[in-house]
Amino acid sequence: MRKNDFAHQVYKLVKKIPKGKVATYGQIAQQLGKPKAARAVGNALHQNPNPQKIPCYRVVDHLGKIAGNYAFGGGLMQKKQLRAEGIEFKDKNHLKLKYITIF
């Protein structure tokens, strides 16, 4: 394993997502220079070597929807965490698209 893995880049970028905002897998992939690698980004987070350092709950799909119960405390906890950061939901599973951005 090299320290400059694709996954390593993903973690680094996810950690930089500002509070109160979220990013899509596609956006992260694009920041890495591979806009088609959204799927690979999801896989990288699935490995999730540092759930305590990586705010994977700020990463959602292109509709602002939470992936599922793969995160630290489950999908429900994830939604609560997002709401605690000032992010509002459009409905039960979809965030308001205005929050989907990096920087």
Place this chain on the structure above:
DNA sequence: TAGATGACTAATA
């Protein structure tokens, strides 16, 4: 090395 898998995205019906 090759095939299967998945926390994706887009297009189509």
Place this chain on the structure above:
DNA sequence: CTATTAGCCATCT
């Protein structure tokens, strides 16, 4: 709205 098809890319077996 949901279901299906297809393309994409890193990781796993």
